């Protein structure tokens with residue numbers, strides 16, 4: 143080691159210790175943070191509080207930012223409405239024990255925290271590792287959210303951090319709602335907001351001004367019914383708390399080495415979730431909302447179902463027809479084919495794989511079961527639909543909808559059933575759901591038999607042949623380009639991952655034309671070589687049946703070996719896997735039959751997760 147690099151390292155170390163020794167995370171009543179002076183740094187060095195100017199603005203604000211990025215990621219601003227136009231700002235605790243930002247020159251208070259509790263002893267203002275700025279009594283250890291005299295987490299700006307609550311403290315009436323910045327130069331509250339709507343069956347909602355912009359759908363015990371998340375991820379965990387004291391949405395990191403934030407951006411009209419990448423020292427977009435046109439609130443009007451893959455996207459629910467004959471005027475929605483009787487003579491049709499309708503006019507009971515729910519709904523002439531409140535286990539609780547049903551969207555990842563009131567004469571025309579299941583199961587069992595027999599015949603026939611190479615060319619099976627597949631799956635995003643099949647991960651994707659696909663990416667270490675792959679392709683192509691997972695094509699490019707299947711909505715596969723003993727046998731055999739059904743395994747995984 144030469145002397146120069148030795149000196150350099152020593153200097154760096156010195157600097158590190160200097161920074162470490164002098165970084166403070168709290169101030170007492172006799173101390174202050176002034177513009178241009180020192181800052182507060184959380185104990186773990188993740189967050190920093192101080193004065194800053196956003197974008198090209200010269201105004202000064204007190205804010206908290208993520209310290210690891212050279213380009214500040216501001217997560218909270220104190221005086222967002224009242225900027226200071228010079229560098230005379232000071233953050234301190236005033237004599238009555240409230241955090242305030244004042245202008246030094248003329249002692250004008252530009253911002254103050256609203257401490258709800260009186261404190262008798264001396265207080266400190268501390269920046270916690272969570273990014274929460276809290277005012278607490280010096281003696282109290284300070285942990286436990288309830289014990290703070292004031293906390294910045296109660297007054298969010300445009301960013302939701304882990305452990306932060308979005309929603310209501312029902313005892314004090316405090317609403318915590320996110321609002322975008324007005325522009326990248328101006329942190330004052332913009333008109334793009336996100337919060338929890340207080341109603342019988344509460345939902346998270348994004349607003350543009352006072353108009354609803356996006357609805358998450360009611361919480362079903364596991365997720366929001368509009369959620370596209372396919373599986374339980376290992377990075378963070380969502381929760382929705384709904385009791386007499388509190389009503390809020392929150393998330394926490396499972397993988398503590400990672401960090402995630404959700405930001406409202408008015409420029410893009412998007413709510414984006416970012417995940418911090420330690421390796422690239424960058425924020426990566428993990429997911430965003432709204433996702434597509436069908437997320438536009440109420441696009442298809444009453445009883446319309448928005449299906450993004452169809453043209454036009456707005457379709458009427460079964461039993462309904464377009465209200466307007468004018469082409470493209472969907473906002474008027476749909477009307478019933480057959481009028482209701484508004485008595486016990488009416489029945490219900492079960493719908494699934496949809497985002498449940500707007501629950502503004504709703505009523506819930508946590509202890510009623512589905513049958514009690516149906517009875518109560520049919521007795522009430524304004525009840526148009528009901529469902530379970532919580533789908534965990536066998537489902538429990540009762541949710542009822544009054545008045546027209548709006549903002550329904552096709553969501554193949556939703557497993558919750560909605561029962562919509564129908565005229566008895568409409569019911570007569572519908573094939574009962576039980577019939578359908580039976581048909582599917584019978585077919586499936588038959589196919590299973592054909593499949594196994596077919597495979598062995600095929601194998602016998604091919605023994606000694608070995609020349610599969612020419613066959614793949616004769617199949618006329620489309621070859622997909624790798625970047626097309628990468629594009630369809632958000633670059634094999636973890637958010638699209640359905641699970642792990644026999645030979646590698648399976649992703650859900652959407653092609654440019656809207657078709658939903660399942661992509662099996664054969665792992666590089668997979669023992670399945672190019673010949674096995676070709677065998678599988680041939681076999682599936684030969685045995686294709688409408689109830690089997692349909693193979694659309696493959697992609698063999700460099701190291702990548704990928705199979706592209708038609709996406710099977712999990713509901714039917716649910717029956718497919720758990721329905722009859724014969725089918726279970728098939729899945730076990732599936733390990734002998736070349737990976738053919740491995741794709742159903744991960745989807746079954748989701749179904750079983752949904753049963754937790």
Ligand SMILES: *[C@@H]1O[C@H](CO)[C@@H](O)[C@H](O)[C@H]1NC(C)=O
Pocket residue numbers: 227228
């Ligand atoms: C700041 O604003 C005040 C009044 O709003 C004005 O008198 C003062 O000149 C401004 N200072 C600067 C540096 O622009």
Ligand SMILES: *[C@@H]1O[C@H](CO)[C@@H](O)[C@H](O)[C@H]1NC(C)=O
Pocket residue numbers: 245248250
């Ligand atoms: C103090 O200065 C600010 C900005 O310079 C101004 O808006 C405010 O009115 C002043 N207050 C007093 C009491 O002079």
Ligand SMILES: *[C@@H]1O[C@H](CO)[C@@H](O)[C@H](O)[C@H]1NC(C)=O
Pocket residue numbers: 236237238239240242254255256257
């Ligand atoms: C301290 O700030 C609080 C909150 O704004 C305010 O109610 C109180 O009057 C202030 N006390 C003094 C002495 O400035």
Ligand SMILES: *[C@@H]1O[C@H](CO)[C@@H](O)[C@H](O)[C@H]1NC(C)=O
Pocket residue numbers: 254256
């Ligand atoms: C402080 O609390 C009072 C009463 O709870 C409320 O009226 C006022 O708007 C609050 N001020 C701020 C800045 O939050």
Ligand SMILES: *[C@@H]1O[C@H](CO)[C@@H](O)[C@H](O)[C@H]1NC(C)=O
Pocket residue numbers: 323325326407408409410
């Ligand atoms: C919103 O997104 C745009 C485009 O990526 C970006 O330039 C801007 O800084 C973002 N706005 C805020 C307030 O972060």
Ligand SMILES: *[C@@H]1O[C@H](CO)[C@@H](O)[C@H](O)[C@H]1NC(C)=O
Pocket residue numbers: 482483484485487
């Ligand atoms: C409901 O059905 C009964 C019996 O068929 C009939 O008498 C009654 O008029 C119907 N009511 C409505 C509103 O259609």
Ligand SMILES: *[C@@H]1O[C@H](CO)[C@@H](O)[C@H](O)[C@H]1NC(C)=O
Pocket residue numbers: 507508509510514
């Ligand atoms: C909810 O349903 C249960 C069981 O039917 C009943 O005992 C209870 O009173 C209901 N609660 C409300 C608020 O209606």
Ligand SMILES: *[C@@H]1O[C@H](CO)[C@@H](O)[C@H](O)[C@H]1NC(C)=O
Pocket residue numbers: 505521522523524525
């Ligand atoms: C239907 O139920 C709601 C909620 O319980 C109630 O407010 C309404 O009065 C009921 N309507 C009728 C016609 O029973």
